[in-house]
Amino acid sequence: MRPIEWQRLRGGAACILLFTAGGALLTAGDEQQSHVKRFANSETKLQLAVQEATSRLQTDPQNVQAHLNRGSARLRLGQLGAALDDFRTAVSLNPSSADAQAHLCFALWMAGSLQPALAAAREVLARDPDNPSALRYAGRLLLLTGGDRRTAIQYLQRAALLKPEEADVHFDLLMAYRSDGDTPRAWAQLRLLHATYPSDNARVLYVEGLLAQDQGRSDFAIEHFRQAAATDPSLREARDALAKALVENRRWQEAVEVLGSLTKHDPQSFLGAYLYALALYHVKTPREAEPEARRAVSLGPGSSDAYALLGDILAQEGREAEARAAHQRARDLDSGNREEVRKKDQ
Amino acid sequence: MNSIPNKIAILGRMVLLFSILEATSMRGHPPLCHQQTDAPQATASDPATLLAFIDSAFRTHRTEAAVAAANDLARRFPDDSQVLTRLASVMAEHSQDERAAELFARVDLLRPHSPKVLYNLGVAEYHLKRLKDAAHALAESADLDPRPADTHFALGLIASETGEQENAILEFRHALERAPSRADWYELLGQAYSRAAFWQGAAEAYKHATQLDARGAGHYLHLGDALFRANQVKVATEAFERAAQLDPNLPEINYLIGYAYRTQGETDRAYEYFRRQLTLTPQHLESLANLGAIEVEKQHWNEAANDLQNVLREAPDHVEANFALGLMYSRRGEHERAVEVLRRVLRLRPDHLKAQYELYMIYARTKQNDLAQTALAEWKTLEALDREVRRELANLEHAREARWSHSAQQAGPSGEKTAGRE
Numbered sequence: 001m002r003p004i005e006w007q008r009l010r011g012g013a014a015c016i017l018l019f020t021a022g023g024a025l026l027t028a029g030d031e032q033q034s035h036v037k038r039f040a041n042s043e044t045k046l047q048l049a050v051q052e053a054t055s056r057l058q059t060d061p062q063n064v065q066a067h068l069n070r071g072s073a074r075l076r077l078g079q080l081g082a083a084l085d086d087f088r089t090a091v092s093l094n095p096s097s098a099d100a101q102a103h104l105c106f107a108l109w110m111a112g113s114l115q116p117a118l119a120a121a122r123e124v125l126a127r128d129p130d131n132p133s134a135l136r137y138a139g140r141l142l143l144l145t146g147g148d149r150r151t152a153i154q155y156l157q158r159a160a161l162l163k164p165e166e167a168d169v170h171f172d173l174l175m176a177y178r179s180d181g182d183t184p185r186a187w188a189q190l191r192l193l194h195a196t197y198p199s200d201n202a203r204v205l206y207v208e209g210l211l212a213q214d215q216g217r218s219d220f221a222i223e224h225f226r227q228a229a230a231t232d233p234s235l236r237e238a239r240d241a242l243a244k245a246l247v248e249n250r251r252w253q254e255a256v257e258v259l260g261s262l263t264k265h266d267p268q269s270f271l272g273a274y275l276y277a278l279a280l281y282h283v284k285t286p287r288e289a290e291p292e293a294r295r296a297v298s299l300g301p302g303s304s305d306a307y308a309l310l311g312d313i314l315a316q317e318g319r320e321a322e323a324r325a326a327h328q329r330a331r332d333l334d335s336g337n338r339e340e341v342r343k344k345d346q
Numbered sequence: 347m348n349s350i351p352n353k354i355a356i357l358g359r360m361v362l363l364f365s366i367l368e369a370t371s372m373r374g375h376p377p378l379c380h381q382q383t384d385a386p387q388a389t390a391s392d393p394a395t396l397l398a399f400i401d402s403a404f405r406t407h408r409t410e411a412a413v414a415a416a417n418d419l420a421r422r423f424p425d426d427s428q429v430l431t432r433l434a435s436v437m438a439e440h441s442q443d444e445r446a447a448e449l450f451a452r453v454d455l456l457r458p459h460s461p462k463v464l465y466n467l468g469v470a471e472y473h474l475k476r477l478k479d480a481a482h483a484l485a486e487s488a489d490l491d492p493r494p495a496d497t498h499f500a501l502g503l504i505a506s507e508t509g510e511q512e513n514a515i516l517e518f519r520h521a522l523e524r525a526p527s528r529a530d531w532y533e534l535l536g537q538a539y540s541r542a543a544f545w546q547g548a549a550e551a552y553k554h555a556t557q558l559d560a561r562g563a564g565h566y567l568h569l570g571d572a573l574f575r576a577n578q579v580k581v582a583t584e585a586f587e588r589a590a591q592l593d594p595n596l597p598e599i600n601y602l603i604g605y606a607y608r609t610q611g612e613t614d615r616a617y618e619y620f621r622r623q624l625t626l627t628p629q630h631l632e633s634l635a636n637l638g639a640i641e642v643e644k645q646h647w648n649e650a651a652n653d654l655q656n657v658l659r660e661a662p663d664h665v666e667a668n669f670a671l672g673l674m675y676s677r678r679g680e681h682e683r684a685v686e687v688l689r690r691v692l693r694l695r696p697d698h699l700k701a702q703y704e705l706y707m708i709y710a711r712t713k714q715n716d717l718a719q720t721a722l723a724e725w726k727t728l729e730a731l732d733r734e735v736r737r738e739l740a741n742l743e744h745a746r747e748a749r750w751s752h753s754a755q756q757a758g759p760s761g762e763k764t765a766g767r768e
Contacts, residue, residue, distance in 0.1 A: 035485035035492075035501065038513055041478055160738065165745035183696040184728060188735045191697070195575075195739055198541050215693060217663060 049073035135159035202232030255279035270300035304333035461491035495524035529559035545576035563593035
């Protein structure tokens with residue numbers, strides 16, 4: 001069995017956390033809100049925000065702030081297209097507004113348009129070099145797009161300095177230093193996070209696990225990932241990291257347990273399906289692993305690893321012809337990948 | 347420093363059930379807990395007799411009979427909000443939360459917008475762990491009648507359990523404005539502030555708890571923890587010592603006192619407390635590691651080596667035990683071993699300033715000038731980084747203070763100001 005190459009499977013995108021902003025601080029105005037409003041579930045709150053902004057826009061369609069409020073609420077409701085429309089309108093109504101441009105940048109980012117988002121962030125910074133949101137977006141987007149790490153780090157550092165109350169930026173900085181190989185600074189960020197968040201904070205546990213994993217302390221890392229995933233089951237990064245670490249350390253039985261629930265939570269995850277198939281292959285019969293391997297192949301048809309695994313499983317089942325076909329497909333994809341890499345290098 | 351366990355789960359049921367009884371009696375209903383003998387028959391037709399029977403049947407563990415009678419009563423009086431309210435209260439008192447919630451919800455339909463009904467509905471939902479539904483009912487109750495402290499407390503409890511610390515703080519504060527003598531509520535306010543990492547506010551809340559409940563060892567323990575994190579080490583030590591006086595069996599209390607003394611540089615007293623902790627829990631790793639480090643300072647090499655090796659057998663990656671061991675080798679002139687261990691410390695914690703400095707000192711002492719220069723340069727980088735982190739920590743603390751100081755001052759019964767820093 002070939003070793004699993006995390007970076008390859010994930011296309012290298014796992015180097016930066018995509019944490020959404022944590023719970024926003026209540027403002028003095030919020031404290032005056034009714035209890036029903038404050039305790040409404042977030043979807044209800046967001047729908048209310050959309051309604052309020054829409055009614056303001058009916059009387060004043062040029063109201064930039066109302067467009068921004070509605071766009072932000074729509075964005076969090078997952079209505080990306082509508083949110084982008086609102087932000088674009090806000091920018092066209094007030095092209096000099098750095099705030100409007102920053103909102104547009106974030107929406108573009110969430111829509112997966114990383115380069116346009118980065119361009120929007122840079123536009124904001126050209127007008128307002130100390131805009132904390134734009135600094136943070138620009139920093140994270142630079143890292144995500146493989147841009148200059150040092151510049152990204154400078155942006156993030158500046159954002160932290162300008163808005164110290166938004167301690168989340170230290171997670172970004174930790175990951176940025178980590179990807180830059182600056183371990184003392186990455187650990188120094190952990191020190192800040194320890195002082196800021198409770199000791200059982202899932203994200204802190206997760207990043208501490210990552211730092212330990214970098215040092216080869218896999219047991220420590222696994223324990224931290226496990227605690228993080230238990231504390232906040234919605235923290236997908238922690239669950240993925242736990243599954244990956246268990247597989248890498250050949251702790252197959254535990255991996256089967258973790259991945260079983262992981263694939264239930266996220267049936268569309270190629271990585272989940274692939275790792276689950278791999279773990280099942282090691283602790284159960286090939287027959288039990290086969291459906292998961294087939295699921296991995298259908299979710300990641302370009303993955304030679306998935307085809308190779310399927311081939312191995314089929315071979316064990318004695319289905320030689322099918323196994324040969326799967327292995328051949330894996331080899332074809334591998335050579336295709338190599339060709340692609342070669343072309344890129346040229 | 348280890349974190350201190352949170353007590354929300356323990357307090358939850360007791361406090362809220364009490365509130366139900368209170369709410370029931372507020373409505374002028376007869377007390378529900380005095381029906382233990384002369385149990386009436388389930389065949390009785392008047393609601394009061396049937397309610398008494400149900401209550402008595404629950405108390406004498408005839409649950410099936412009680413539930414059957416309750417169903418019968420609910421069937422016979424489907425639109426009588428008073429009967430259903432009393433029945434719901436009996437069911438709630440006997441932990442029949444699902445049925446209680448159904449009945450309170452029914453009453454809410456019959457008699458909408460009653461803050462008391464909504465409160466009880468919220469409490470029943472809370473016990474069923476349906477926190478969103480509970481919050482919805484309680485929030486509506488609080489909007490209709492913001493006066494009862496219990497409603498705000500229950501909302502605070504739910505907010506803290508769902509991780510909404512801002513709402514938790516706000517609601518506990520509202521609750522305490524209305525019931526300023528509740529030590530247990532101050533305790534929870536302190537916990538909410540702690541989770542928001544606002545140590546000064548947490549300390550202030552715990553201090554109120556100690557004033558209201560001077561025998562509560564837990565309040566002093568938490569007060570010490572918050573003060574320690576707010577860098578008020580001396581008063582933190584006093585709080586820990588008071589906690590130990592009140593309850594010598596508090597886990598790790600001797601270690602905490604020892605650590606606080608060591609932080610202040612009072613190594614002899616620290617030593618004494620670490621030893622005390624180890625007599626209670628002989629394998630307490632943190633106490634052993636601290637003891638080992640003190641032994642190194644005192645140049646008690648054998649004892650130090652023994653304690654530190656004990657720690658490292660259990661936890662080979664223990665950073666401070668490794669550092670103390672490296673320091674010991676360095677002081678004893680065993681430079682090669684020292685370098686090896688200190689390098690290990692720096693692999694584990696690449697920002698370990700003291701380990702880097704000791705490494706430089708070893709190279710300087712052994713006249714390895716190039717290595718010494720490199721180590722010194724690295725130490726200077728780490729030293730600058732340390733200053734940066736301290737500055738950022740101060741910024742974070744200021745930001746939290748700016749956010750919460752107003753709230754903290756409001757948290758006191760008479761708006762007392764927060765204590766100044768050392």
